[in-house]
Amino acid sequence: MPEPSLPLRKLGFLTIGLFDGADPAPGHESTLRVIELGEQLGFDSAWVRHRHLQYGISSPVAILAAATQRTRRIELGTAVIPLGWENPLRLAEDLATVDLLSGGRLNPGLSVGPPMRWDDVREALYPDTADAEDFTYERVERLLRMVRGEAVSPFRGTEGIEEFSDRVQPHSAGLASRLWYGGASLRSAQWAGEHGMNFLTSSVVKAEESEDFAEIQQSHIRRFREHHPDGPAARVSQGLVVIPTDSASREQVATYEAYAASRLARTATPQGPARMMFAPDLVGTSEQIAERLYAHAGFREVDEVAFALPFSFTHDDYVQILTDIATHLGPALGWSPAG
Template sequence: MPSPLVSHVGFLSPGSYPDDDPAGGLERTLRLFELGESLGFDSAWVRQRHLEPGISAAAVFLAAASQRTRHIQLGTAVIPIGYESPYRLAEDLATVDVLSRGRLNVGLSAGTPPHAELLAPLVFDGDWRSNDFSHARVQRLADNLRGHYLGASDSLIDIPGGRIRPRLQPYAKGLVERLWYGGGSLRSVEWAGRNGFNLLMGNVTTGEGTDDFFEAQTRQLETYRAASARPRIALGRVIVPTDSADGTTRRRYADYAASRHARTLAPNGPRRTLYAADLVGPSDQILERLAADPVLAGVGEFRLELPYAFAQHDYEQILTDFIQRIAPELGWARTAIAA
């Protein structure tokens, strides 16, 4: 088994819904967060996707989740910063963190955002191709969350309640320390470490000088640790335990894994994208495969990534089997919550 170093387990939900029932789908994801908290998961995360029937505004969704849960940490994995105003997004995220009483974790990514040819003309004025989509945009968001006052030391603004020194409101103390970067290359993980961001690693990465997924990700892990003064890493893997599933469901899970296997055999596309194989099967077999994962041995936080397009009862079964049968074997123990 892997060394018993995993002290934190979370899960990542795709947050998808039928195109004709967004309210029902979002409600089911909220209920999944409630279930995750009751099972003892330490954190629950959502993806942010534009132009898809899923969560397009992670901050708004997590504001709702903050009122449906009490203890579980809430996260975004990840928000593509390209479409966002670093100041306005900082206001939204700070508001969610205050509403959740300091439970928010923010995952971010830089670069030209997805579907730019379609979406960017609707977001930006003028020629969007001249916009800065670099890591600097992520750094601006972080700087906005630090709570620094704006202007000179004697700068004041008039508000209905009097005169105050201006700064971003609300100020969410500690949120800047819970910013994560979704790194998938040596350059991005080095930048994240050097600039004080926590690191999210997942089931997809870039093959730089290797066709082996685990070798590529191990190099990234080493690069991040060398660059970071206080490294904090969370690792994600797609895991589908079958222990309490019925026979029909197990066959469907196996078909799902088989349909995605070919992409794991070689680098994909011009960016040489590498995929880790999905871990599907009985918990004892999944644990054997996790024991051979060299990246897991070097991290203390683990994130179960739920597949797309599964039914609600599938997600409930997967979360339950994982937390009961797999997480404890990784060294995890449920945190006692004060009444």
């Protein structure tokens, strides 16, 4: 197994938080228990996906608010909040509130663009302003300014017995440095760098200059750092689906391999008009996965990751996968558990 040029510094995981639409509470409780387990295993961060009108977490900020009260150390992130569904001022209030509740552990990941299935939801989401809504990077810039404490109102002072602020309250001073942009293109990587954000790169990228996933991801990371004030020190987190089988049962291994095989065809060539490339899911022993990661051009550019848990598995499967990541794969990558 090749030696890493730099030990993995931060190890995190990402979950979609699936639930049964007829009985959604157990799925949400499972997500919170998974986050608690992550802290117990020494993971540095736990991230939740964001899904609207699906059977996954629609309100990650609320989930993470609950997680702040059940954990003490682990960082809590979103990957990612699609801002097309959000009012930036209201979101800035919620993010700052949860960051304070967590003691400064929140890592909000963001993205822009029209909401998914825009034609189906526009009337419900923006019945009066759909044609005027701005889904460009400006929506992120608005949020950045608000989180950083810039004025959002011309009035500050007392009216009657009520006192008003001209900036978003509460203000969490360190939050702005922990904002991430989830990008899948060279343009988004450069924009995130120019605006001093951290950069999330996942198992989905746009094929622009290559059709090799690892090469594409590497080019995005390098473009981001070329345009970031911190240069090579700018933070990047890579997210791939990894499924270690060190302690898995034969039945679990069969399930995992079938899952990965069912998704493999989409990784061979760019998909759809946007030419999106998907990374293969990595299934095998921790030693086998580590070898593949060390050979991955994107992985060799980072020292922190947020490995994605696969969709639609059981709670016990996630316990096994997370335990193997923390006790076998992480150490194979030079990582040491926190706490």
